[in-house]
Amino acid sequence: MIAHLLVRQTIQILFVIAMAPLLAGWIRQCRAWLSNRSGAGLLQPYRELFKLLRKQPVVAEEASMLFVATPYVVFAAMVVAGAMIPMITTRLLLAGAADAVALAGVFTMARIFAALAAMDLGTAFGSMGARRTMLVGFLAEPALLMVLFTPALISGSTSLVVIVHDLARHGVILYPSMVFAAAAYVMVTLAENARLPVDNPDTHLELTMIHEALNLEYSGRYLALIEWSAAIKLLVYIGIGAALFLPWGITQGPGLAGLPMAYALLVAKLAAAGTGLAAIETLSAKLRLFRVPEFLGTAFLLAVLGLLVRYLFGH
Amino acid sequence: MSFVHPNDGFPMTRGPAVGWARLPGPLPVDHAWVDDASWRALCEQWHAQDGRLITLWGSDERPAGLGFVVHAVFTYADAWHWISLATPGDRPRFSALSDLFPEAARLERALFDLLGISCDARDKRPWLRHEAWGPADFPLRRDFTQAAPVPKEADPYPFVRVQGAGVHEIAVGPVHAGTIEPGHFRFSVVGDEILRLEERLGYTHKGIAKRLEGMGLTDAGRLVGRVCADSTAAYAGAYALAVEAVSACAVPPRGVWLRALLWERERIANHLGDLGALCQDGGLAFGHTQFGLLKERYLQTQARLFGHRYLMDTIVPGGVACDIDSAAISDMERECTALLEATRRLRHIIDDHAGLQERFLGAGRLDRTRARALGAVGLAARASGIHSDLRLLWPSPPYDSLKARICLQEQGDVAARVAVRFDEIEESARLIRVILAEIPQGPVRAPCAPPKGTLGLGAVEGWRGPIVVAITRTPECARHHVHIHDPSWQNWPLLEHAVLLDLVPDFPLINKSFNLAYSGHDQ
Numbered sequence: 001m002i003a004h005l006l007v008r009q010t011i012q013i014l015f016v017i018a019m020a021p022l023l024a025g026w027i028r029q030c031r032a033w034l035s036n037r038s039g040a041g042l043l044q045p046y047r048e049l050f051k052l053l054r055k056q057p058v059v060a061e062e063a064s065m066l067f068v069a070t071p072y073v074v075f076a077a078m079v080v081a082g083a084m085i086p087m088i089t090t091r092l093l094l095a096g097a098a099d100a101v102a103l104a105g106v107f108t109m110a111r112i113f114a115a116l117a118a119m120d121l122g123t124a125f126g127s128m129g130a131r132r133t134m135l136v137g138f139l140a141e142p143a144l145l146m147v148l149f150t151p152a153l154i155s156g157s158t159s160l161v162v163i164v165h166d167l168a169r170h171g172v173i174l175y176p177s178m179v180f181a182a183a184a185y186v187m188v189t190l191a192e193n194a195r196l197p198v199d200n201p202d203t204h205l206e207l208t209m210i211h212e213a214l215n216l217e218y219s220g221r222y223l224a225l226i227e228w229s230a231a232i233k234l235l236v237y238i239g240i241g242a243a244l245f246l247p248w249g250i251t252q253g254p255g256l257a258g259l260p261m262a263y264a265l266l267v268a269k270l271a272a273a274g275t276g277l278a279a280i281e282t283l284s285a286k287l288r289l290f291r292v293p294e295f296l297g298t299a300f301l302l303a304v305l306g307l308l309v310r311y312l313f314g315h
Numbered sequence: 316m317s318f319v320h321p322n323d324g325f326p327m328t329r330g331p332a333v334g335w336a337r338l339p340g341p342l343p344v345d346h347a348w349v350d351d352a353s354w355r356a357l358c359e360q361w362h363a364q365d366g367r368l369i370t371l372w373g374s375d376e377r378p379a380g381l382g383f384v385v386h387a388v389f390t391y392a393d394a395w396h397w398i399s400l401a402t403p404g405d406r407p408r409f410s411a412l413s414d415l416f417p418e419a420a421r422l423e424r425a426l427f428d429l430l431g432i433s434c435d436a437r438d439k440r441p442w443l444r445h446e447a448w449g450p451a452d453f454p455l456r457r458d459f460t461q462a463a464p465v466p467k468e469a470d471p472y473p474f475v476r477v478q479g480a481g482v483h484e485i486a487v488g489p490v491h492a493g494t495i496e497p498g499h500f501r502f503s504v505v506g507d508e509i510l511r512l513e514e515r516l517g518y519t520h521k522g523i524a525k526r527l528e529g530m531g532l533t534d535a536g537r538l539v540g541r542v543c544a545d546s547t548a549a550y551a552g553a554y555a556l557a558v559e560a561v562s563a564c565a566v567p568p569r570g571v572w573l574r575a576l577l578w579e580r581e582r583i584a585n586h587l588g589d590l591g592a593l594c595q596d597g598g599l600a601f602g603h604t605q606f607g608l609l610k611e612r613y614l615q616t617q618a619r620l621f622g623h624r625y626l627m628d629t630i631v632p633g634g635v636a637c638d639i640d641s642a643a644i645s646d647m648e649r650e651c652t653a654l655l656e657a658t659r660r661l662r663h664i665i666d667d668h669a670g671l672q673e674r675f676l677g678a679g680r681l682d683r684t685r686a687r688a689l690g691a692v693g694l695a696a697r698a699s700g701i702h703s704d705l706r707l708l709w710p711s712p713p714y715d716s717l718k719a720r721i722c723l724q725e726q727g728d729v730a731a732r733v734a735v736r737f738d739e740i741e742e743s744a745r746l747i748r749v750i751l752a753e754i755p756q757g758p759v760r761a762p763c764a765p766p767k768g769t770l771g772l773g774a775v776e777g778w779r780g781p782i783v784v785a786i787t788r789t790p791e792c793a794r795h796h797v798h799i800h801d802p803s804w805q806n807w808p809l810l811e812h813a814v815l816l817d818l819v820p821d822f823p824l825i826n827k828s829f830n831l832a833y834s835g836h837d838q
Contacts, residue, residue: 034601035600035604036604037604124485124486124487125485204491204492204493204494206491207485207819207820208596209492281600282600282601284599285597285599285668285670285673285674286597286598286670287670287673289507289820289821290507290818291673
């Protein structure tokens with residue numbers, strides 16, 4: 001039994017690590033197609049990671065251990081988050097740890113390390129990026145928690161496994177509260193993953209950057225790990241969304257037989273979400289920085305509305 | 316759109332009695348030698364009566380026994396006025412203009428860096444000099460012989476400090492995260508709000524004026540056309556006009572019309588590129604791709620018809636080095652139709668895009684009063700409601716018969732500068748169609764005789780604003796000096812004012828909406 005759980009867990013971790021750059025490549029390719037460009041191909045993120053991993057990293061003399069350790073910490077945090085989400089199967093070794101509040105904590109830890117490392121060197125851009133990242137983070141986190149609490153209220157537990165189990169069991173039922181939560185979740189996903197309209201992942205203008213400003217001083221394998229973790233984070237966010245709002249196809253049984261089908265369904269969900277994300281990014285311009293609080297305030301409001309609808313009317 | 320002369324209602328007097336001489340060329344340029352007293356009196360009078368400073372520079376005329384000479388060009392009333400002040404002696408000084416014309420401040424600092432001519436302005440910091448030469452070396456003096464930069468210790472360059480709770484500085488550049496030209500921007504901010512911006516430029520100073528002194532006037536056009544590649548046609552055109560003025564060369568009508576065609580094409584190509592870049596900085600990658608496509612097609616047409624994507628070396632003293640046949644005319648006609656259709660559709664998309672308009676509207680606002688006080692010129696001035704366009708104010712052939720229309724906006728924000736660019740694409744396309752329909756037949760180039768005159772001035776409304784080239788010759792000792800002025804000298808300081816109280820992350824967008832020259836400014 002334990003061996004089965006271990007196998008499932010290992011496959012999921014490898015899947016998350018290996019597929020994340022492909023998802024990033026797919027989104028870029030969709031964006032390219034949507035703006036009449038041919039694009040660099042699906043495998044471009046892998047080539048970039050490979051290039052960065054081979055390069056010798058340059059680290060500033062003033063850098064402390066924190067600066068060097070942060071890429072590993074962030075990468076590990078994202079892998080842990082990816083490992084405990086029941087996006088393929090609810091029977092995982094780490095399933096017991098898959099708590100909604102704990103999950104938000106894992107993301108926060110990664111963010112705090114990234115912000116501290118950016119300020120470690122004392123450069124203007126690092127501090128600026130850290131400041132802006134914390135601004136976005138402290139507004140996005142409550143909204144994320146509120147989103148997670150709606151399904152938690154429906155299933156009576158903050159454990160993701162119980163939530164997915166409960167929601168999938170009900171079959172196709174449209175909960176109005178979950179529609180509000182889903183809308184809020186899309187907005188939080190955009191903000192947390194530094195996507196348009198909150199941040200522009202393609203910008204080369206250091207003064208407008210939020211997430212990119214944190215990474216300006218990283219190079220070589222450190223930069224590769226940071227980029228890779230960003231890709232994993234996006235996959236994990238979409239995975240959480242798929243588990244909460246489209247839980248169908250996630251295997252519950254003890255055997256390994258259902259796994260290929262579950263993986264195929266997840267790939268389809270990721271591809272669809274990636275296309276949707278590319279469409280949103282193509283259609284929107286970047287928000288003025290001080291409009292970001294309004295954007296995330298709206299997300300929070302929608303999430304609270306979802307919670308209220310569930311709480312007051314039981315829908 | 317009506318045209319109001321800026322001097323309506325002012326008494327037209329010329330001030331102190333000095334001997335004005337009209338220079339040859341299509342522009343009405345009057346030149347006079349002045350002394351200290353009349354230098355100051357004329358500047359004060361022109362300042363009081365809404366004259367505009369076009370450029371300020373110096374030349375080393377010691378071989379001719381005049382010492383160092385300070386030159387300034389103004390437009391005032393119905394003529395361009397070029398005044399020259401000889402400052403004999405080893406420690407040349409003149410009376411500063413920057414208290415009257417703030418746009419002169421950096422020109423005065425550059426004048427000291429290059430020639431050691433000092434003035435009574437307060438700001439004594441270097442402007443073009445970094446570490447390539449020392450504080451006691453003056454590269455534009457004729458006896459300066461250092462061939463290559465000798466790295467010197469960097470002098471301290473004190474930026475103005477802003478004091479207060481929570482105020483800190485952000486230093487950006489000259490090396491940026493992207494592949495862009497070098498400029499240093501020192502922001503004083505509270506949080507993300509800009510309290511003050513101070514620019515530092517001069518990183519791309521290449522000593523072009525010094526190099527031009529050693530070249531023959533008729534051969535130097537290629538170099539002048541490479542000072543600032545995005546305005547190569549305007550630079551080469553202004554230089555050709557100045558050379559033609561000193562060599563009394565008459566350009567055949569077809570050559571004159573072809574030049575206007577090239578200038579308008581250059582304007583359209585740059586506006587297309589800028590609109591794409593503005594969309595990209597606003598986060599709308601779609602607009603960037605579409606305008607990039609339009610610009611690329613446009614440049615390919617230029618490579619096919621004129622032999623160079625950016626029109627380099629097409630305008631030469633005496634005329635133009637290219638000609639168009641009937642196939643090229645119908646080619647460009649079709650191109651105009653397709654381009655206008657595409658840009659109009661894109662304009663609808665951009666105007667209706669709430670997110671992008673949110674970024675554009677109100678960002679980087681420069682009101683008319685401030686723009687006027689700072690001496691704004693060209694596109695940036697027109698976006699703030701100022702009538703500034705050589706093609707209308709001083710129409711030389713063929714613009715006198717083309718009747719160009721001015722494209723004005725009042726708001727002075729990023730949206731206004733976007734709108735002026737769209738309007739100017741329309742207007743330039745209209746002008747191109749008129750040129751294609753009415754271009755006279757005949758030769759395109761006349762031989763240019765060796766220069767005989769001593770002074771020549773040429774000016775062209777480039778896409779940023781007026782590009783001015785002034786040539787001073789000393790025939791007795793076969794020497795000349797070429798001064799090239801980019802409108803960015805006037806417009807870089809505007810940016811410092813336009814960004815006040817905007818947000819730091821909006822700066823790249825505001826900067827792009829001006830899109831000023833580094834190379835053209837630093838030279």
